[in-house]
Amino acid sequence: MTTEASSMQVRQAQEFNLGRVDTFPERKVVARDVGGRTIGVLRRGDTVHAFANHCPHHGAPMCRAQVAGTMRPSAPNQYDYALDGLVVKCPWHAYEFDVRSGEAMGGIIRGRLFIYHSEVRDGEAFVQFRRAALPAR
Numbered sequence: 001m002t003t004e005a006s007s008m009q010v011r012q013a014q015e016f017n018l019g020r021v022d023t024f025p026e027r028k029v030v031a032r033d034v035g036g037r038t039i040g041v042l043r044r045g046d047t048v049h050a051f052a053n054h055c056p057h058h059g060a061p062m063c064r065a066q067v068a069g070t071m072r073p074s075a076p077n078q079y080d081y082a083l084d085g086l087v088v089k090c091p092w093h094a095y096e097f098d099v100r101s102g103e104a105m106g107g108i109i110r111g112r113l114f115i116y117h118s119e120v121r122d123g124e125a126f127v128q129f130r131r132a133a134l135p136a137r
Contacts, residue, residue: 013117013128021048021125027085031063035129039116042067042099043125044085049099050118050127051088056104056111060092070096070105088113 016034024030024043031053032041038053040063053063069084087096087105096105102112117128 013130015126015128018125018127020123021046021120027067029063029065046120048118048120048125050116051099052114055090056113057093057095057109060090062088064091065089
């Protein structure tokens, strides 16, 4: 096998069908065993987000995470609740992560939650085992 051929294989993503989107409960993390690993899947409307089952802080099972929003920094005596249904909270230490990017909310810890590329096509949810592109800031 040539170097070019082997590098092409590395770049190919493994894709798995997770099933119909409407079978996933709204705003609840569901654990799925896919391709030899357990991942968390979160549905928000017609979108699904997939992430690793390990918190980057101490390895807590993120499939047991609570789904919420978060408080954004704001002026004194002002409260800005945001990202409703897009934040998962670690079940051990309550660290919060944005399911779109894996970013730790508030920059409290350095690590990111590992996010898998996921998409919906014709009502079916798919996940690919490659790192998802991070959204532009």
